[in-house]
Amino acid sequence: MKKIIILLLAGIVLLSACSSGSDETSESGDNDEITAWAWDPKFNIAALELGEETYAAEDKEFNLKIIENAQDDIVQKLNTGLSSGTMKGMPNIVLIEDYRAQSFLQAYPDAFYDLSDHFNIDDFSDYKIEPTSFEGKHYGIPFDTGVVGLYLRTDYIEEAGYTMDDFNNITWDQFIEIGKDVKKKIGKPMMTLDPNDLGTIRMMIQTAGSWYLEDDGVTPNLAENEALKEAFRVYKEILDEDLAIITSDWSQMLAGFNDGKVVSVAQGNWITPSIKAEASQSGDWAVAPIPKLDVPKAVNASNLGGSSLYVLDVPGKEKAAEFLESTFGSDEDFYQDLVTDVGAIGTYTPATDGEAYKKEDEYFNDQAIVSDFSTWVDDIIGVNYGMHTYAIEDILIAEMQQYLDGQDIDDVMNDAQQQADAQLK
Amino acid sequence: MTKFKRIFAYVFLTIASIISIFPFLWMLISMTNKSIDVTRGSMLPGTQLLENIKNLFQTVDIVPAMVNSGIIALVTTVLALLIASLAGYGFEMFKSKKKDIIFNILLLSMMIPFAVLMVPLYRMFGSISQVMPFIGIDTLAAAFLPTITTAFLIFFFRQSAKMFPKEMIEAGRIDGLGEFGIFFRIFMPTMKTTYAAAAIITFMNSWNNYLWPLVILQSPDKQTIPLLISNLGAGYSPDYGVIMTAIVITTLPTALVFFFMQKHFVEGMMGSVK
Amino acid sequence: MSNRMKINATGWFFIAIATVVITLFYFYPMAQALILSFQSGLGANLSFVGFDNYIRLFHDPTFITAITNTFIYLLVQVPVMIVLGLFLSVLLNDKKLKFKGLFRTAIFLPVITSLVAYSVIFKYLFATDGVLNQFLVKFSIIPEAIEWLTDPFWAKVTIIIAITWRWTGYNMIFYLSALQNVDQSIYEAARIDGASAFKVFTRITIPMLKPIILFTSITSTIGTLQIFDEIMNITGGGPGNATTSISQYIYNLSFKYTPDFGYATAVSFVIVILIILFTALQFRVAGDKND
Structure with missing residues (x-):
């Protein structure tokens, strides 16, 4: 009983202490x-x-x-x-x-x-x-x-008989062709993919200047979106050809390349520090322009x-x-x-x-990566991201599962379009 | 109990314990590892412990956050136990039709997902800020006020009170104790284990509470532990070794509260009071 | 008579503070939320739409998936967890058991283990090339690796395992505390009568603990219908939306997407109605005289 009273008193003292404490700060906060x-x-x-x-x-x-x-x-x-x-x-x-x-x-x-x-x-x-x-x-x-690049393990691709030039301004289909060969020769998959995060799809469709929405930023653009369908096809092919390790979160993605399990990383330039975190791989990396979709007007530059x-x-x-x-x-x-x-x-x-942009990076074999990234920035096709990127992405994540299970792409996209239209009216 | 059953009990409990402990153990191991090894799920202890601790204290103000969380959790626990046990006792011992209706209505409050109450609550605290800034937005008081009573606890105390022998109340009245006297002198000490369980759960929930403190607390000096840990994991390249270190350090208070409270779970409490 | 009235008045005082606090911090915002559920629009651009939000629910495939998933969790997980929790607490309440504190703390640890740590380790253990699969395949328990996180069926199983793992110890605490309040002489009498352990459990322990079993089953039902943390942290609702729950959907509608608070609130009130039905059912089954 006494203990309880003591506790109670302590509680009241604390209560008043913290409310008076907050008084002081709220005064100083108005400066x-x-x-x-x-x-x-x-x-x-x-x-x-x-x-x-x-x-x-x-x-x-x-x-x-x-x-x-x-x-x-x-x-x-x-x-x-x-x-x-x-x-x-x-x-x-x-x-x-x-x-x-x-x-x-x-x-x-x-x-x-x-x-x-x-x-x-x-x-x-x-x-x-x-x-x-x-x-x-x-x-x-x-x-x-968020300009993206294709980070490559130069030691791996050389072992498989390729050079950086083979990756210069290629399409995703060429990427897959090389990937199959690399996989056969050295047994390493090209990349990691997280089925719950369609960042890769977003990155792919922006190479073609396309987005989940029409230019107005509100109307879903899925059923008739050729770039999106193409991106889905590429995504599926990468998985079907066993060129990707499936991950389920950020840390597994980081571990994928830090552990040397994958040949490449297709991400925004902000991934650079995470790549450099594994000091033992210094000199083994280089960055190429991102592959583009095989559709008209697509460019080898995108954003994530x-x-x-x-x-x-x-x-x-x-x-x-x-x-x-x-x-x-x-x-x-x-x-x-x-x-x-x-x-x-x-x-x-x-x-x-400026000077800083031209600096070469030892980790990347003296490639001036900042300068390269800045060049690619100029090529990015601007799109109106609109209001519903993540709402539509959640619909697409579910549809992607259907598509991977063998459903027809047009059915999948029509279904997605219907859902999006209903949800975002 | 036969020997066979005894062995079964030990084997079963040991297996259950191992399964339960495993992630906790991994958490302890991870605080000694480099970020990269944590992401690999390494089960081997590393040598990074001191480095992780040093980095943790350099990158975040963990001590003030512990103090904030501690104040919030303690005040919440004390007030919630008192208010909810009074009510739970009241609903059971002074049962009436009207009170039962009120009780059922109160239960409604734990059925709604808190996420949808946040906007109206924030607006309410915005208005409170105008008149009483010391309990308005960005004060610790605002962080704990909505949790100082929960229907959950009232319900728990009421159900526990059902197991409390009514004769003891009559005996108290005959002894000339007032109703509050009976509550504080007979009910509270008798139901020690109920209070212990409620204290563990309330302290822990408050210590881990995330959504509401997140929106209502703004200044860095008001930060609580869950917010701090969320920030640590927020970057493009989080240091998982440091995160695990922070998690272990900040889990200790709840572990201690549990360990000391569970000692009250000894048999024959009723016997000793009778 | 006057004495009785006095006691009655005191009774009201006992429940007064709690009632006022809950009304202020829950019912007042709830009333506002209810009004909001008849409005629609993004962010601050709201307009009244009558029952549109509620009608929309029936045509919303994500909502239907979420509610189906949530029910699967509820129906499998709550009974398993309650039986397991009861069983463990009875074992741990044994007078002669050694290392009691140690066992209790161990089984309670999941409750306090940080969600961050436990989601990382769960994802690691349950990865397709993870420890669990390696173990199961090696000892030929399963013919080939199970896709615990990426197969729609197994991902649900993983979530159920995760919830059970985390919350069994939590419920155990309530049983343990209640067991202390059970009069020991009843047990002794039963033992003298030569009742088997199983009989003691079903004929004495369970009836004695009935109020608390009712409490845990109702609160677990509420907790499971509002399940959020495990799903958000372990599967993120995936693969696709195979594991998504109602609460996760509410969160997405309010914060992940351009907020549509009106619709999110309507979804919440559907949960409320479901919970009311379940709670009433459980009170009825238990024959508890609260009404």
Whole structure:
């Protein structure tokens, strides 16, 4: 009995202690401090910190509070906060993945601050414009590119009798042909595939300038989408020919190449640090342009992921916009540091002539990979990712299973189209 | 019990224990390994332990997060046990038609997925922030207030109270104890194991609570443990060795709470009180 | 009479705080959610649509798959877990058992093992070339490797194993605590009468524990109908949507896709109705006089 009373008292003391504690901070929180939400400490957060440092030279008073949260967590917090209608607790600056940007801009049109006057959109890669703008206004300052490459184990392909030239600007079908031969000669599959993540499909169809949706960003484009059907065919063939290891999560994908189980990795350039994590493979890697789909107008360049910075319409927005304007929006030198210190490749075109971009990378046999990636960025065909990338992808993931089980591609896509039309009306 | 049955009991429990312990053990092993070995699912201990601990403390503020989670879990446990056991006892011992209707309605509250309550709740705390900022958005109080009573606990205490001999209450009344006296002096001490079980479960649920603290807490200094671990795994190339280290360290408090509380699960509690 | 009224008034006080708190933090938001379920639109652009959301449910293949999956989990997993939990707690309640604390802690460990750790290790163990398959094939228990995570049937089995693994110890705690409150003299009397262990279990233990068995079966039903963590972390709902659950679908509708809170809420209220039916059924079967 006594114990319980003591516990109770302790509880009450704690309760009052923490509520008074929060009092103090909420007072200090109303200062000039600018808050930013982002994910990944080594990449996005590091980039923002670098921006803060750079900007401090201009404005010593400037105080940026960067709050780290996982991407899914940010999406959840933003959706809860913005749809509740209370802007309280929302940050000044937030990082949003390009695939999701339209969904936020259109679902909460009053929540974002127009940055059109704060930067020149033409300074950035074309393909970044569509996701970051809405009704002619530019709400997001484009940040990193998700430009993809085909990372290859040079030692493996040489063993099988190939050189990097054999992978230069090829189609996925050529990739499969080489893959079959490599598999026969050295017994290694080409890549890993995760059936629950259709990133590979997204990457493939963007080589043809196609997407899950029509250009309007709302109408599902599946039943008549030749590029998508072609991508499904390629995907199935890779699996049928045993050229891929099936994985079920991110860590298994990382282990696939770190362990030397696969010959290639087709991913966005942000995978570079993960590849370099296995120091013993230094000198064994090179990057080729991504294979394209065998359809008209397809190019050997595509994108996977990538995000941009947005300012919310809350007190402090002008300051936040100024900060972004003078760093991410216009500073060429800043972008050099970004490449050198953080390893992030921006989409600010004037910066690509800088020294840092031309640097060769020892790990990749002295290939100037940043420069190569930047060249490919220019070729990416811009598409309107629209509002429903992940909703449609979940439908496609289920349909992909049907297709792999032998159903006809047209039936599968018609079915997907029907579901999407019903769900997204 | 025959010898055969005894052996069976030991064999069965040992197998069940091994199956249960295995992932926990792997978690312990993984904290000594490099990220790359963790992703390979290595079962062998490595030499990376100190390095992982060092990296963990360098990259995140784990101590303040432990303190925040600790405050939230302790306050929740104390308040929830008290409020819910009062109610569970009340519903069972002062049974009436009206109260039973209320009880059934209260049960409804645990049937709705919390995800859909978040937006209205957030709006509510937004309004609370205007008048009482000390329990509004971004305060620890806001993180635990919705969990200081749950229908789950009330239900548990009510069902447990059904096993409590009613004669003891009558005896208490004859001894001149008031209704609260009976509750605090007879019911609480007698039902020690019920409280122990409730404490374990409540502490653990609160310590692991994710969705609500995630949306309501904004400042880094208010971060709780599950949010911190979620952040660690968020990057393009997470360090799984460090994540496992963080997980092991942050699992210890619940393990300790369990270990000390389960000691109360000894037989003959009723006998000693009678 | 006045004394009785006094006791009655005190009775109301006992339940007052809890009722107020739950009304404030659950029923008030629930009422708002109910209104929301008659609205539709993305994000903040909402408009009233009457029963459209509820009608849409019946034509939504993802919802139908999710609800079927969830029922499969419920029907297989809840009975298995409850029987297993009861059995373990009776074994662990044996006076003469040695290493009791150790066994109890071991079996409870899954409850506190972090979901992150356990999903990584589950995926590793259940991978097609994983430890479990290697073991089973080596000892010729199965002819060839099972695709635990990528085959629609086996992925469901894996989820059921995972839920059972994680929550059996949780339910065991409630049984253990209840067993302490059972009068030992009843057992002694039975033993003197020469009742077999099985008889003691079915004729004494189970009836004595009835309120708690009812409690665990209802809360497990609710928990399983709302199952989310295991699926999100182990299979992500896949392959395809072979393991997806209602709660995961609600989460996707609210946060993964452009949020459609109106529809997500309508889906939630379907869960609520299902749970009410199940709970009423269980109260009825148990003959508990709460109503």
